Amino acid sequence: MxxxxxxxxxxxxxxxxxxxxxxxxxxxxxxxxxxxxxxxxxxxxxxxxxxxxxxxxxxxxxxxxxxxxxxxxxxxxxxxxxxxxxxxxxxxxxxxxxxxxxxxxxxxxxxxxxxxxxxxxxxxxxxxxxxxxxxxxxxxxxxxxxxxxxxxxxxHTIANQFPEKPNTDQAKQQLGIAADTQLTAILPGSRMSEINRMADVYIQAAQQLSTIYPQMQFVIPCVHQKAKERVEQAIAEYAKGLKVILLDGQSRLALEACDQAIVTSGTATLECALMKKPLVLAIAVHPISYWIMKRLATTQWIGLPNILAGQELVKELVQENATAQKIALNLAKLVSDTKLRERQITAFTEQYQQLKxxxxxxxxxxxxxxxxx
The missing domain is CATH 3.40.50.2000 (Glycogen Phosphorylase B;)
Structure with a gap:
């Protein structure tokens, strides 16, 4: 082996x-x-x-x-x-x-x-x-x-690592957040290239969301110190006073505690789905990388939840569409549209059973x- x-x-x-x-x-x-x-x-x-x-x-x-x-x-x-x-x-x-x-x-x-x-x-x-x-x-x-x-x-053995019913209230308590607080997780990626490209956009989207939902709070798991510093820089520049908790790793805790999430493409989209949390996917890569990916791609979707569903279950905001305004608007829809939320959660529950x-x-x-x- x-x-x-x-x-x-x-x-x-x-x-x-x-x-x-x-x-x-x-x-x-x-x-x-x-x-x-x-x-x-x-x-x-x-x-x-x-x-x-x-x-x-x-x-x-x-x-x-x-x-x-x-x-x-x-x-x-x-x-x-x-x-x-x-x-x-x-x-x-x-x-x-x-x-x-x-x-x-x-x-x-x-x-x-x-x-x-x-x-x-x-x-x-x-x-x-x-x-x-x-x-x-x-x-x-x-x-x-x-x-x-x-x-x-x-x-997929990863499904065995997720609870059948996430305990959102308990996870919020671990973060020191009241159970009735509207909490959005932001998962900016694991590579510095992703984090550098998306950090400012995500923080600007969070700032816009906090004007729509003044009580909303945010949690961002950071893969390492360098990533944390980059997110802190974005907060200092675009969203001073934002109600945000930065975690050292602990992405699973962030996903269990949140009510919905903004996620950069990758395994994190699958983890979010397995935790049955509604999400918006956003990603922007180097233009040359995107051109190559488009030429080689054999599926019209990027996110695993959509590939598993065979349809756009999760909104995918890619390249020029991955703007702060579009991310904020689509996330706001997930907060306010109960049918949209339930559609995602029902499909995610089926995917969880399929993969477990x-x-x-x-x-x-x-x-x-x-x-x-």
Missing amino acids: VAGEASGDTLGADLIISLKKRYPDAEFVGIGGPKMIAQGFQTWYPMESLSVMGFFEVLKHLPELLKIRRQLIARLLALKPDVFIGIDAPDFNFKVERSLKHQGIKAIHYVGPSVWAWREKRLNKVRESVDGVLVLFPFEPEYYHRYQIPVKFVG QNASELAADAIQEWTSS
């Missing part, structure tokens, strides 16, 4: 537990993190060596990454395991999987690449590399069926089936 980051380590650890039920004497080796190691996994390299983000960072570490991959492939070919499971990290794992599959070793990939968002043709290469793919979303299998790739929808599967058990079932055939 090879996991390249914390989310993969969690998936890997759960999968090891499920596989051990079926194969009590199984041994697990490769690259993994502390959660996998706690389940008896033997890691040959530190997982952190694969956790490299961004084009230039990958370029800088490329010689080391290629060396690790070469050594790993050679070691696995000598070992001849019954099965190799690559967990996410597609750029690293698909090459390993292809090398092993061509030598008769079963290769399975857990967490399908986002072919539903762009570059569906990648599945031609995926077919050559794997004996099966485990996917997280119910709309994904049809893409793999088109390319005759064995596939199994197993659900016993993922590791379903994954282990599929692995057992694919490896015995």
Whole structure:
């Protein structure tokens, strides 16, 4: 098994537990993190060596990454395991999987690449590399069926981390906010490029909302100190006196406490939906990045709640439409329009039930089936 980051380590650890039920004497080796190691996994390299983000960072570490991959492939070919499971990290794992599959070793990939968002043709290469793919979303299998790739929808383990009924009052109490206070969460993103681009716009939108709803308060989880400082700068410039709480991380607490949210595109939109909180999605990226994304995109929506729903359930304000005024107006609609709110919450509840599967058990079932055939 090879996991390249914390989310993969969690998936890997759960999968090891499920596989051990079926194969009590199984041994697990490769690259993994502390959660996998706690389940008896033997890691040959530190997982952190694969956790490299961004084009230039990958370029800088490329010689080391290629060396690790070469050594790993050679070691696995000598070992001849019954099965190799690559967990996410597609750029690293698909090459390993292809090398092993061509030598008769079963290769399975857990967490399908986002072919539903762009570059569906990648599945031609995926077919050559794997004996099966485990996917997280119910709309994904049809893409793999088109390319005759064995596939199994197993659900998204993130759904298990969210309560069936969020306790909004208790979460507000934790923040020192009265239960009847209208609270809006703003999730500005996890990358500094996103935060730099959107912070001023979000704070200006919050300022406009506070004139429409004078009692409204805001909560903003900040991924690190640099992000917090950037948001503070925007507040100082555009919204002195804004009733806002800045949190160090704690995005789940912010989502559970809020009544509605403004979210930059990404996993946060799915987390907001799983917490059953109405939201508006807003995003602006570099014009060149947007041009590339538009050319490669295979879906008309950006947000996962909309992709899951197959319709614009959540308002998406993209590029020139991601203005403070449009964000404020659309969020104000969510506050005042009960039918709109209920439509989102009902759909989010269905999505929560859809994604909350016993993922590791379903994954282990599929692995057992694919490896015995």
